[in-house]
Amino acid sequence: MFSKEKSRYINDILLCIGILAVALIAFLVFKATMKDGKIVTVSINGKETQGYSLSVDAENVITSGKNGEYQNMLVIKDGKAYVKEANCRDKICVSHRKISKVGETIVCLPHKLVISIDNDG
């Protein structure tokens, strides 16, 4: 009876290791198949408003909100895009790492702003 319990616990641990291993492999495969993007698309409230080329260094302040009171500074440098400053409360967008691959996004939820990387227009 006791050894059956023990083998169950060992199987549990093996299960956890297995799950983590599969997740890690999936993650690495995902990372390897990400494509480099060409343009940065800005969407406010779900509608695309601006687009910038990833290959042109630029700093743009994106204003949104009823009176333009929401501001996020979008910086494009060395083929990557990130948010340098923003006047939102959480600043999750500012702490996000730089994005450059198709599909990656930086979201500022309070400002309803989505910055995404695309291949074409």
Place this chain on the structure above:
Amino acid sequence: MKNQTKKITFLGVMTAFAMVLSYLELLLPPIWSAVPGIKVGMPNIIIIFLLYKLSFKEAVAVSFIRVCLTALLFGNVMSLIYSISGAALSLAVMFILKKTDRFSMVGVSVAGGVFHNLGQIIAAIIVMQTKEIGYYMIVLSITGIIAGIFVGLAGALCLKYSKKIKFL
């Protein structure tokens, strides 16, 4: 006849219990703000308890009704789609693992938690048509394992103490 009534009443109470746990979860502060909507999976305590105490049929019934009612009361169609995908995959995997009799209740619960998240991710990928959401899977696997351990322990405790109650 009497046994049937007892059973139906009991399952009804269990469903209500699961719904309350589901609601309680929403009140907790977000565990990880980068993935909004990430949940601990407390209703699974009830589900796995039923799976071991009664059978797969009862667990499915309570799970299905709980998901529908919770979505009806507190959610929308989107949350229903995610919830059903997560719950269905989770239950299927838990049933299979329990049948092999090679894992403890905690192990089954861990698999249940991870596959619940996986089910939701798959639904999200299909709905939003982007496979980048799969990136979240590594985080959700870790939280699924941790949550699964706690849920499994809670479920085991429930099972242990339920044996002392005569009418069950």
